[in-house]
Amino acid sequence: MWMLVGIACDLLVWPSTEHELGVSSDQELRRQSMTDHQIAVHRARDAVIAQDLDGVHRAGEGLAVGHDVRGLPEAARRTLQSVREAGAELARLSDLDQAATLLVELTASCARCHTMLDVPPKLPAQATQRDLLWTALEFRSEELWEDAAQGDPALLGLRYWDDRVLAVGLRLQGGAF
Numbered sequence: 001m002w003m004l005v006g007i008a009c010d011l012l013v014w015p016s017t018e019h020e021l022g023v024s025s026d027q028e029l030r031r032q033s034m035t036d037h038q039i040a041v042h043r044a045r046d047a048v049i050a051q052d053l054d055g056v057h058r059a060g061e062g063l064a065v066g067h068d069v070r071g072l073p074e075a076a077r078r079t080l081q082s083v084r085e086a087g088a089e090l091a092r093l094s095d096l097d098q099a100a101t102l103l104v105e106l107t108a109s110c111a112r113c114h115t116m117l118d119v120p121p122k123l124p125a126q127a128t129q130r131d132l133l134w135t136a137l138e139f140r141s142e143e144l145w146e147d148a149a150q151g152d153p154a155l156l157g158l159r160y161w162d163d164r165v166l167a168v169g170l171r172l173q174g175g176a177f
């Protein structure tokens with residue numbers, strides 16, 4: 001019973017907190033933490049492509065820690081926990097194919113929270129075509145995906161997000177980007 005009340009409160013609190021806080025220090029922290037996450041994901045991706053296991057470990061360590069994202073509904077909190085656990089695993093595994101698979105699974109957790117909370121996509125500064133593709137996955141953005149997949153026959157025409165995530169993972173493993 002109390003758990004249900006807790007979840008209901010979480011759901012009620014999230015939008016109003018967001019609204020009332022405006023650009024508060026909490027929001028600043030959240031954005032900084034998210035930007036760090038995005039940088040770490042893209043570093044991990046580039047390290048997998050470069051077959052640089054140390055680089056994957058370093059990026060994984062960055063994803064395993066992070067500021068608490070305050071005021072989140074419980075379901076969203078779980079997606080953050082998944083990101084951290086996958087980051088910790090990335091930091092210790094020794095197989096680059098596994099790292100590629102784990103990385104795209106982790107990216108799907110970013111997308112789960114962003115779609116749940118309706119967070120609009122944000123591209124990193126000076127985004128490459130590859131960043132565009134990953135940002136599309138991180139935010140599950142149809143529009144960005146269409147742009148990013150242009151001219152890539154292996155990615156165009158995929159209909160479901162699961163297929164898209166899988167296709168990117170396979171291409172990451174094959175080093176074909």
Ligand code: HEC
Pocket residue numbers: 027030031032034035037038039041069072076077079080083106107109110111113114117119122138
């Ligand atoms: C638990 C939910 C959650 C998870 C998991 C999550 N995010 Fe976010 N993300 C948010 C929220 C909420 C915002 C909006 C922050 C704000 O403006 O208050 C956000 C914003 C962002 C932003 C925009 C930051 C800015 O400057 O406005 C980026 C980039 C981002 N997330 C990347 C990621 C990446 C990459 C991952 C996965 C490694 C991830 N996020 C995982 C909730 C989440």
